[in-house]
Amino acid sequence: MSKDAGPGQPRVVLVDDHAMFRAGVRAEIGSGLDIVGEAASVAEAIAVIRHTAPDVVLLDVHLPDGGGPAVVAAVLPELPDTKFLALSVSDAAEDVITVIRAGARGYVTKTISGADLTDAIRRVADGDVVFSPRLAGFVLDAFRDGGGPGGAVTSTDPELDQLTPREQEVMRLLARGYSYREIGTELFISVKTVETHASNVLRKLQLSSRHQLTRWAADRRIV
Amino acid sequence: MTTPLSTEPSSVEPQQAPRLYRNVRGRVLGGVAGALADHLGVRRSLVRLAFVLLAGSAGLGVLLYGAFWIVLRTRAEDGTESSARYAVQYLIAAVAVVVLLINLHTLPLGWWFVPSLLACFGGALLWRQASETERERWRRLSSSSLAVGATDRIGWLRIIAGVTLVLAGALFILARAGISAAGAGLAAVLVTAGGLALITGPWWLKLMRDLSTERRERIRNEERADIAAHLHDSVLQTLALIQRSADQPREVARLARSQERELRTKLYGGGVPNGQFAAALQAAAAEVEDTYAITVDVVVVGDHPMNARLDALVAASREALVNAAKHAQVTSVSVYAELAEDGASVFVRDRGSGFDPDRIDPSRQGIRGSIVGRLQRQQGTASIRSSPGQGTEVQLRVELE
Numbered sequence: 001m002s003k004d005a006g007p008g009q010p011r012v013v014l015v016d017d018h019a020m021f022r023a024g025v026r027a028e029i030g031s032g033l034d035i036v037g038e039a040a041s042v043a044e045a046i047a048v049i050r051h052t053a054p055d056v057v058l059l060d061v062h063l064p065d066g067g068g069p070a071v072v073a074a075v076l077p078e079l080p081d082t083k084f085l086a087l088s089v090s091d092a093a094e095d096v097i098t099v100i101r102a103g104a105r106g107y108v109t110k111t112i113s114g115a116d117l118t119d120a121i122r123r124v125a126d127g128d129v130v131f132s133p134r135l136a137g138f139v140l141d142a143f144r145d146g147g148g149p150g151g152a153v154t155s156t157d158p159e160l161d162q163l164t165p166r167e168q169e170v171m172r173l174l175a176r177g178y179s180y181r182e183i184g185t186e187l188f189i190s191v192k193t194v195e196t197h198a199s200n201v202l203r204k205l206q207l208s209s210r211h212q213l214t215r216w217a218a219d220r221r222i223v
Numbered sequence: 224m225t226t227p228l229s230t231e232p233s234s235v236e237p238q239q240a241p242r243l244y245r246n247v248r249g250r251v252l253g254g255v256a257g258a259l260a261d262h263l264g265v266r267r268s269l270v271r272l273a274f275v276l277l278a279g280s281a282g283l284g285v286l287l288y289g290a291f292w293i294v295l296r297t298r299a300e301d302g303t304e305s306s307a308r309y310a311v312q313y314l315i316a317a318v319a320v321v322v323l324l325i326n327l328h329t330l331p332l333g334w335w336f337v338p339s340l341l342a343c344f345g346g347a348l349l350w351r352q353a354s355e356t357e358r359e360r361w362r363r364l365s366s367s368s369l370a371v372g373a374t375d376r377i378g379w380l381r382i383i384a385g386v387t388l389v390l391a392g393a394l395f396i397l398a399r400a401g402i403s404a405a406g407a408g409l410a411a412v413l414v415t416a417g418g419l420a421l422i423t424g425p426w427w428l429k430l431m432r433d434l435s436t437e438r439r440e441r442i443r444n445e446e447r448a449d450i451a452a453h454l455h456d457s458v459l460q461t462l463a464l465i466q467r468s469a470d471q472p473r474e475v476a477r478l479a480r481s482q483e484r485e486l487r488t489k490l491y492g493g494g495v496p497n498g499q500f501a502a503a504l505q506a507a508a509a510e511v512e513d514t515y516a517i518t519v520d521v522v523v524v525g526d527h528p529m530n531a532r533l534d535a536l537v538a539a540s541r542e543a544l545v546n547a548a549k550h551a552q553v554t555s556v557s558v559y560a561e562l563a564e565d566g567a568s569v570f571v572r573d574r575g576s577g578f579d580p581d582r583i584d585p586s587r588q589g590i591r592g593s594i595v596g597r598l599q600r601q602q603g604t605a606s607i608r609s610s611p612g613q614g615t616e617v618q619l620r621v622e623l624e
Contacts, residue, residue: 111483133557137522140561175522176570176616177557 010125013037013052015045015071016060016087021110025058025087028114033121042066046074053079055125059104061088061095069102076103085124087117093138100205106130128195129202136175139201143168163201170197255291285319313384342392457485476554477516484509500533500567501526504560507541515548518555525562532601532621536567539605542593543571543617551575551615566622574614580607594619 011034014022022038029035036052039045042065049057049071057075061068072084084104088095091109100107106124108117109132120130143163163171166187173183180194187194256274260267277284393412461482468474501523508519527533540558547556553575560569583590594617595605603621 133520133522133559137524137559140524172559172561175524176559177520177572 009034010055010121011036011052012121013039013045013049013054013057015039015048015057015063015068017041017062017064021060025117029118029121032118042070042074045071049075049079049082054082056083056085056121058087058121059084059099061086061090061099068099068104072099072102072104083124083127085121085130087112091132091134096135096138097205100202105202107135108132129198131174131198131202133175133177136171139163139205140168140171140175163204167197167201170194171201174198255288259291342389453489457482473516476518477513480516480518481509481513484512498529499526500529500537500560500562503529503533503537504540504558504569507537508544508558511541511544511548515545517548517553519544520555520557521560522558523560523562527562527567527623530623532603532623533567535597535601535603536569536619536621539594539597539603539619540569540571542597543569543619546590546617547571547573547575547615550578553614562623564623566620569619570616571619572614572616577609577611577613577615579611580609 009032012029013036014025015038016022016025017040019040022040026035026038036054037048039048040063042063045057045059045063057071059068059071063071068084068086068088075082076084084099084102084106086096086099086104086107087110088099088107089110096107105127106120106129108120108130112120123130169187170183173186178186180191180198183189183194184191256270257267260270263270274284274288277287461478465475465478468478504523505521508521511517512519529537540560544556544558547553551573553573556571556573558569558571560567562568590607598605598619598621601621603619605620606618607615608618609615
């Protein structure tokens with residue numbers, strides 16, 4: 001599924017407060033990617049990212065002096081081309097949503113394999129989004145209030161961008177564990193279209209009202 | 224208190240010199256006379272008679288009896304008494320007080336006698352109200368309010384009666400000294416109380432703060448001990464097991480996976496069977512994970528309380544998972560469940576070897592009986608999409624009312 005990474009390898013900065021974990025990630029993905037910096041805290045991460053201007057920041061959601069969202073919020077206005085991929089041991093809805101809202105373009109958990117992580121970084125560097133099935137499940141959960149499967153999705157918040165039926169279909173297949181390519185085959189659309197749908201969902205997620213997010217997070221505390 | 228004292232009046236003295244204990248069994252009033260009789264080795268009736276005679280001489284017997292009543296302890300094993308018993312006691316005490324009051328003018332000891340007596344009774348009631356351990360606490364901390372012992376109705380009655388008696392005694396003294404003096408005395412008391420509060424206030428506050436700090440500290444320590452116990456029982460044991468089976472990757476993965484799930488459940492909650500579909504499905508998936516050393520990614524959208532149809536759905540999903548674990552030759556299987564008002568769907572999907580669903584041996588019961596048949600009995604449907612090399616997806620659905 002890995003696409004052409006463009007000229008050269010994506011330049012990556014690792015942000016994680018555990019040195020052991022950074023070393024492990026470096027060993028796993030270092031051969032296929034160009035790791036240009038590491039950081040263990042929010043302040044350090046901001047400094048390193050400013051200095052190196054990487055393509056992708058692999059960002060831990062929980063950091064001692066703040067969190068991944070703080071890094072994204074501080075860096076993104078200055079370096080809008082930097083892509084953030086959240087990498088966390090937590091797949092709780094609140095963590096996922098906070099960092100996606102801040103502007104991250106993907107979210108993977110730390111149980112991911114080295115090959116999958118490399119692939120995810122490449123895709124994020126290309127401008128795609130990376131979803132886990134579980135995150136797709138969160139999305140469906142949030143948007144399905146009052147709507148049956150296959151039926152029109154309604155929301156209690158009229159301001160909210162709504163998922164189109166097609167986007168909902170993509171989410172459902174993603175949550176069922178289909179890859180983008182398999183979804184494309186299933187729905188007779190191209191992989192690029194699947195990725196567009198996924199991107200739209202992510203964008204809508206960022207734009208969703210605070211009310212909806214609060215309720216969502218409260219409803220989905222359970223991992 | 225190792226040798227129980229006999230409560231018989233004529234009993235032989237035990238070997239140890241006995242401490243004085245008020246007898247609760249077989250007593251008339253407070254058990255003081257019985258205690259003295261036992262201690263001195265004389266008949267109870269004699270002791271009682273002596274008290275009555277002394278009471279005649281300016282109430283000395285009553286004062287003595289009250290003093291003994293306050294000071295002497297009851298035995299621990301005699302602690303249970305019926306409230307009817309208390310009622311009789313207080314009736315007798317009340318009659319005694321009334322008789323004393325009626326004969327007030329005949330008493331020779333002057334105006335201070337009755338008030339003092341009332342105050343003594345009140346104090347005795349309050350003091351007796353506290354149990355032995357509470358009295359200890361009063362002495363040690365003097366921090367609790369007087370309401371310590373008031374855990375039941377009788378306790379409250381006692382406290383109210385005690386306070387009333389004490390106040391009555393004090394007012395009596397003031398009233399005897401003249402109405403104007405009563406006002407002045409009251410003012411004096413208030414001023415004194417205010418002064419005392421000012422002086423001792425900081426000390427009280429500090430005491431309270433220390434107590435709450437101590438309580439918080441204790442709770443924190445208990446929590447720490449709880450976490451340490453849990454880490455010991457689960458994480459450390461698992462790590463030890465992993466060290467011992469380091470050459471068996473599947474076993475290591477299985478141990479790590481189950482440990483991760485357990486910690487996750489402890490940290491974030493969820494996964495604990497609570498009669499809801501999502502938890503039941505997650506529990507079934509966890510069981511298959513542990514049994515077959517594969518990873519099962521569960522995504523559940525929506526939730527619903529369990530019923531017979533969802534039971535069947537969970538059981539069928541479990542069977543589909545087991546099939547995938549056994550035959551698909553994969554390390555991970557994904558499960559997606561979606562619940563809406565009208566129906567529940569589960570998709571169990573693997574990217575394994577796959578097979579041709581039309582060519583299953585008819586003698587095999589796994590799919591036909593455990594999945595399709597089970598759901599058909601609940602008006603549900605099951606279908607399998609698979610082809611060799613393309614993996615398998617089992618689609619399960621039941622209607623919900």
